[in-house]
Amino acid sequence: MSLGEPLSAEERATYEWQLDVPGFGVEGQRRLRDASVLVSRLGGLGGVVAYELAAAGIGRLVLAHGGDVVPSDLNRQLLMTHEWLGKPRIECATARLLELNPRLRIEAVGENVCERNAERLVAEADVIVDCAPLFEERFLMNREAVRQGKPMVECAMYELEAHVTTIVPGQTPCLACLFPSDPPAWRRRFPVFGAVSGSVGCLAAMEAIKVIAGLGEPLFGRLLCFDTRSMAFHAATIRRREDCRVCGEAGQKGAPAS
Amino acid sequence: MKVTVQFSAQLRAAAQEAVCTVDATEGSTVQDVIRGIAEEHGGEVRSLLLDEAGELSPSVLIFADGQQVLWEAPCTVAPDQTVIITTPIAGG
Numbered sequence: 001m002s003l004g005e006p007l008s009a010e011e012r013a014t015y016e017w018q019l020d021v022p023g024f025g026v027e028g029q030r031r032l033r034d035a036s037v038l039v040s041r042l043g044g045l046g047g048v049v050a051y052e053l054a055a056a057g058i059g060r061l062v063l064a065h066g067g068d069v070v071p072s073d074l075n076r077q078l079l080m081t082h083e084w085l086g087k088p089r090i091e092c093a094t095a096r097l098l099e100l101n102p103r104l105r106i107e108a109v110g111e112n113v114c115e116r117n118a119e120r121l122v123a124e125a126d127v128i129v130d131c132a133p134l135f136e137e138r139f140l141m142n143r144e145a146v147r148q149g150k151p152m153v154e155c156a157m158y159e160l161e162a163h164v165t166t167i168v169p170g171q172t173p174c175l176a177c178l179f180p181s182d183p184p185a186w187r188r189r190f191p192v193f194g195a196v197s198g199s200v201g202c203l204a205a206m207e208a209i210k211v212i213a214g215l216g217e218p219l220f221g222r223l224l225c226f227d228t229r230s231m232a233f234h235a236a237t238i239r240r241r242e243d244c245r246v247c248g249e250a251g252q253k254g255a256p257a258s
Numbered sequence: 259m260k261v262t263v264q265f266s267a268q269l270r271a272a273a274q275e276a277v278c279t280v281d282a283t284e285g286s287t288v289q290d291v292i293r294g295i296a297e298e299h300g301g302e303v304r305s306l307l308l309d310e311a312g313e314l315s316p317s318v319l320i321f322a323d324g325q326q327v328l329w330e331a332p333c334t335v336a337p338d339q340t341v342i343i344t345t346p347i348a349g350g
Contacts, residue, residue, distance in 0.1 A: 045349040133350035158267045158347040179317040183346035185268060185306055190350065197350070223319075223326075225266065225344065229276075236321040236342070239328060 003030040011103075015057050021215075028213035029057060035212045036060040038125035040113045040141055042093040044076030044194055045155055046131030048201025049208070051079060054097045056209055060105040061097070062124045065089050066112045076194030113137045118144045127208050128152040130175070131201070135182050139246075142167070142175035146247045151211050155204040159191050160228040162200035165219045165238065166207045169247060172221045173238045176246040196228055259284065259337040261291055266344035269318075272302035287332045288322055288341055289314060295343075306345050319344045 007026055012019070015029050037058055039046045042065040050061055069077075069084045069092055077089075084092035090110040097104060113121060113132060122128055122144035130141050130152055138154075145152040146169040154175060155164045167174050203224070210218045219235065226233040245251050261282045265273045280291050292314060296307040309315050313329070320327040321342040327333045335341070 041349060043350050131349035133348050135346070135348060138348060156347040156349055159271070161267055161270075161347070163344075163347060178319065179346050181315075181317055183315075183317045186346055186348060188350075190347075192350065225342075227266070234324070234342075236324050236326060238319075238326045241328070 003027065004034050006030075007033075011057065018056065023215050024213055028215060031213050032057050032209065033059040035127065036062060036125045037208055037212075038062040038064070038121055038128045038141075040121075040128070040130055040132045040137060041065045042077065042079055042089060043073070043131065043133070044078075044192065044197025045157065045201045045204065046129065047077050047079035047093060048198045049129050049131060049153075049155075049205045050093065050097060051100065052202055052205035053208060054101040054104050056205070057101070058104065058208075058212075060107070062107045062109070062121055063090060063093060064109040064111065064113050064117070064121055065093065066110055076192065076197045078194070078198065113140055115140060119147075122148055122150060125150065127211055129204055129208055130154050131204070133188055135179070135186060138175055139182070143246055145169060146174050146251070153204045153207045153211070155200045157192050157196050157200050160193065160196055161226065162196055162203075162228075163223055163225050164200055164203050164207065165221075165223045166211060168220055173240045174244060174247040176251075177241045177244045177248075178223075178238060180241065180245070193228075199226075199228065259335075261335050262338070262340045263291065263295060264340060264342045266342060267347050268345040269303065269306050269343055272306055273299060282335050286335055288320060288327050288335055289329060289332055291335060291341060292318075292320065292343060307343070317346050319346075 039050045069080045069089050073080045079093040079096045090108045094106050094108045118140040128145050130138050132138050149169050152167045207218050210216045222235045223238045224235045261280045264277050296304040
């Protein structure tokens with residue numbers, strides 16, 4: 001990736017604490033500033049991902065989230081506030097992010113990822129962070145990420161547990177390798193604390209930062225699982241499926257199914 | 259031999275326990291152990307683990323010794339092994 005302008009004095013002052021991180025430095029900061037990340041939905045997960053990326057100095061966010069703020073958002077969706085109840089989530093989130101980082105460029109899309117917009121939204125970004133609650137949306141982003149060769153950070157939660165992994169098309173398992181079929185038992189509404197979604201949101205943001213800046217060892221081919229009941233963390237090796245309908249040989253020859 | 263099985267996500271809620279110990283016969287596979295758990299628990303646990311044909315749902319994640327076990331690749335269990343089973347989860 002060719003890097004743009006040198007860091008400004010304002011940027012150096014804002015990011016001085018992270019510029020000192022070994023292996024990151026000015027070059028890593030410039031990579032972040034020159035990068036674009038798609039965050040699908042800005043709920044308990046995506047809101048924290050977007051906020052952490054904005055704080056870290058990501059250059060551009062492509063944000064997709066439909067609907068208005070409702071009371072049940074407020075236990076975990078940290079970009080949403082009480083005074084925005086009944087108003088569009090995407091506008092509330094955009095305002096909050098720009099309060100934190102006015103240099104941030106945002107493409108705000110007031111709808112969720114769907115068949116009609118998935119290809120374009122993924123094309124707008126260098127990295128995708130999948131925070132959607134429905135597997136239909138998640139599989140759409142996975143399909144487009146594989147088609148377009150874009151890394152995608154996958155994060156998810158349930159009750160006090162969470163998962164995160166980072167997909168690199170052609171190198172690691174994709175979402176359809178992990179879940180070859182639409183999980184029939186998954187429900188849109190499920191129990192969770194905001195502190196759990198926020199925890200995995202921070203980890204997912206860190207994965208995106210690492211991928212963009214070439215820092216550390218992202219969770220390529222590994223699924224990090226943690227349970228905040230016991231604070232047990234483990235990372236397991238995950239496997240590609242040769243017959244995967246999206247990234248396998250069959251998926252690559254024809255139009256992959258979503 | 260004893261095998262420890264940990265339940266995660268929706269499966270944990272359905273089983274109403276986080277962990278159980280299974281007596282497995284020599285040479286049995288992780289897949290055999292999971293089928294046994296599905297049949298023993300029945301109800302929601304069975305419906306999360308098995309499809310209508312009685313095969314393990316392909317979207318159930320199984321881990322043994324830190325490695326994913328695919329349903330279609332039989333994996334022999336070892337004494338005192340821990341198997342982790344988790345069902346798909348998402349964001350929100």
